[in-house]
Amino acid sequence: MTFINKLQQAWDQNDSLLCVGLDPNWEKIPEHLKEGPDPIFEFCKQIIDATHDLVCAYKPQIAYFSGLEAEAQLQKVCDYIRKACPHIPIILDSKRGDIGSTAAMYAKEAYERFNAHAVTVNPYMGQDSAQPFLDYADKGVVLLCRTSNAGAGDIQDLLVDGMPIYEKVAEMIANKWNANGNCCIVVGATWPEQMKRLRNITGDMPFLVPGVGAQGGDVKALVEAGQTRNGKGLMINSSRAVLYADNGNGFAQAARDVAMQTRDLINQYRHT
Amino acid sequence: MTFINKLQQAWDQNDSLLCVGLDPNWEKIPEHLKEGPDPIFEFCKQIIDATHDLVCAYKPQIAYFSGLEAEAQLQKVCDYIRKACPHIPIILDSKRGDIGSTAAMYAKEAYERFNAHAVTVNPYMGQDSAQPFLDYADKGVVLLCRTSNAGAGDIQDLLVDGMPIYEKVAEMIANKWNANGNCCIVVGATWPEQMKRLRNITGDMPFLVPGVGAQGGDVKALVEAGQTRNGKGLMINSSRAVLYADNGNGFAQAARDVAMQTRDLINQYRHT
Secondary structure, three states, rough: HHHHHHHHHHHHHOOOOOOEOOOHHHHHHHHHHOOOOOHHHHHHOOOOOOOHOOOEEEEEHHHHHHHOHHHHHHHHHHHHHHHHOOOOOOOEEEEEEOOOOHHHHHHHHHHHHOOEEEEEEEEOOOOOHHHHHHHHOOOOEEEEEEEEOOOHHHOOOEEEEEHHHHHHHHHHHHHOOOOOOOOOEEEEEOHHHOOOOOHHHHHOOEEEEEEHHHOOOHHHHHHHHOOOOOOOOOEEEEEEHHHHEEEEEEOHHHHHHHHHHHHHHHHHHOOO | HHHHHHHHHHHHOOOOOEEEEEOHEEEEEEEEHHHOOOOHHHHHHHHHHOOOOOEEEEEEEEEEHHOOOOOHHHHEEEHHHHHHHHHOEEEEEEEEEOOOOHHHHHHHHHHHOOOOOEEEOOOOHHHHHHHHHHOOOOOOOEEEEOOOOHHHHHHOOEOOOOEEEHHHHHHHHHHHHOOOEEEEEEEEOOOOHHHHHHHHHOOOEEEEEEHHHOEEEEEHHHHHHHHOOOOOOOOEOOOHHHHHHOOOHHHHHHHHHHHHHHHHHHHHOOOO
């Protein structure tokens, strides 16, 4: 099954557009987990156990593993998701991008080493740098378009023929890079007005939407702006607000509560 | 000592603007090395032993390690460079870029885990995404500007107020991001005319120049266009042409021969 089909199935099965980002920040992991073996994996495992009926995707952020020399624990997290909730796709958030021969190694890292269903990719180097990812036709390629951070506009908002660069990027992706139908784009939750225009440019292409929760994005505005006509098309990511809802023994239940509230809040604004 | 000072020292001590890229492609590593332990490290070690008096920097490409689950061997490569040739700076080529909290983990990966002197960073997400790297004032931040690949122009050449995006990026870096004086930019060897304009925009900022050798860049044109007034300012990278000059027992000597020829060819066109 392709990533896109898997995502559509998860949207329906869990009635959810919520993606939970697995950003295991060592300072915020409950202390009682840190004494056992593989505490980063154990933390993620308990989050997954508590939320897998509420999400449409998991998005492990590789930096939180590689900064701590914990690639083996990331491997365990990906293996665990595939075993415990095989209906949920894994998006490896690594924002890679390089010339073809090197990009091929990054594609191998994401799709073969970690066995992810999709990976985030930075488009700045152009189509040939994304092609080794795009060539895995069954896998998803989630390209940065308009990101959620405060400085996103430094480059992305520069105007080309009166059109911001991120719209030019979205046009290129929709019209050229998406020959295998496996592209998605990243559109920050903090920019609903931009999201509406990007929806018009890209048809039903799925959007990965960071910036809800800790980053302050407005759920109502973004769902109304970004959803497709059938009330789908979004993977609305929340990381910190879910993962660190509580820092003690009750962290997994607290994560479940926040995930459920967020899913339900999102669902209030979806077309039915 | 800062990265920039270390680079200046290496330019002088080895009379060289040549950077050797360590891209250990498993298919191209000599067969006789593959039977021992840590063959990727061993390959890189022999390249380093054969070339460390001829280069101004080494640039290990992390994708070739992470695609093969070989981060531990990358660690050994970086440790070995620091021990065997402490005067040569290490540029980790990982082209990272993400929101601040995640970028901080990538900076930790590059500067603390692998103990690199500099790291390559993708600027598409804006200044705040680069800031965690820039804040390591003694370390170098090598930002993508105009890359060497065929598709580089898809986004980088779009015109903003009559000026290509890569020039806008260079202006931003030179005028805003370089407050700690630790920025460099990537400018492909395949584009000498662009390089000349970028030299004017950025003053004496060092350029990392990929694309010589296997990618076909013209050494004379790029040195004449990119050097600073004192005949420096460039880290001209060659990876495949040096590493795979021979695929048998003589690979290290062959790498040395190509490295020396390339250094000497570059030096022919430098201002003295």
